Amino acid sequence: MVQSAVRVFDSSAPWKLSGQVSLRDEAFGALAYHHGTRRLVFLKSRELVALVRNLEEFESADEAIDAVVVPAQHQRYVEALSSLFSSEILSGR
């Protein structure tokens, strides 16, 4: 098998919720299910859910984050998106 280069999440790039993923709102945030990998992922805050749902409307993840949270929280949300990216919940556009 060819080892592909480790892909990192670039928050200055545009992203969207993967078409393979279904999102279901829950009191704590949302459940995301990836139909391809068959994996369930938890989005543990409503802000994160709103952010993920709206990603597509912004030119970059950074802009999308700034629209939802205060600057002090920015880095935390980059990390949250980065972890969703590694679970294949997000895809580039």
Place this chain on the structure above:
Amino acid sequence: MGADFSLRNRFERGLAAPICLTWELTYACNLACTHCLSSSGRRDPMELSTKEAKDLIDEIAAMQIFYINIGGGEPMIRRDFFELIEHAVRQKVGVKFSTNGTRIDEEAAERLAAIDYLDIQISIDGADAATSDRIRGAGSYDQARRAMDNLKAANFGQFKISVVMTRESIEQLDEFEALAASYGAELRLTRLRPSGRGVDVWESLHPTREQNRRLYQWLLDRPNVLTGDSFFHLSALGDPLEGLNLCGAGRVVCLIDPVGEVYACPFVIHDEFKAGNVRDAGFADVWTTSNLFQSLREPGNPGACGSCGSYDACRGGCMAAKFFTGLELTDPDPECVFGHGEAVLEKKRLTIRPTPSPDHSKRVPVAITSR
């Protein structure tokens, strides 16, 4: 990976819809496994019709339940089996179904391989015919293997081999691992519970404490082996096993039986855990308004386990295992890793244990055994 306790607390209060919904399509079965959790055999004449089944699938899709676990009985015995699963996956409701494999001939394997969002679990109860057939009946192991061969030949992709851990099968862990590897399949191990006909064999077949300890170590070393969160009672031994580590009954888990009855989980087919019927006002109504489910979502009473240092890891174990062994729900799990459940059971030797309510076993003469 450690368990996330805050999320688990949230889950214990219930979700908008189940994560793990099992739907037993039929009580009809061509095998008669001694540990069958749903006491299957004969078809129930009141089984949901094709139309009712499709309406239920539509409701499941509307509730955004991502996938359903289909079982039985033997689900492939229903003549509309393919029609129903195709109806589900067309709406992006994934299907994971459990089968004894007897109906997966070459043609069925081809058809299954053509369906997206489909997972198949083939059940065996031993890594060789002799061990497996003791539980599942003569010839069943070879038929299951033939189903696996057919799926492989049809390029189905990765299927699952599912094994209930009994005192015998637990001694063959490495053999199961090798068998799964030989097919490129995933291995799935689940817990034997005293549910359905399992109530009759549980005492002689459930793993010993020493076996459970070995199983725990084996699983810790193999996070890729699937368990459906079956063994969280063993998490009391140390690091938590993969999964949510909680009893999800009525909170994240539930069962719809072939006639539309909704139970808290597949292992508690008993009036006491019946929440309603989808034929009344639909499944969503049962899920959100049933008194039983509401009460299961209340913080539980840890009972005797409250003073145990491992309560956070094991939560007192499995409700079904307690109920059908005659324990109180506040007692420790009958397989409590510290032996506390066995001690309570010992004191209750003379209790009359509940028997599962609907029994669809075939009416064959059976030897009277002493319990």
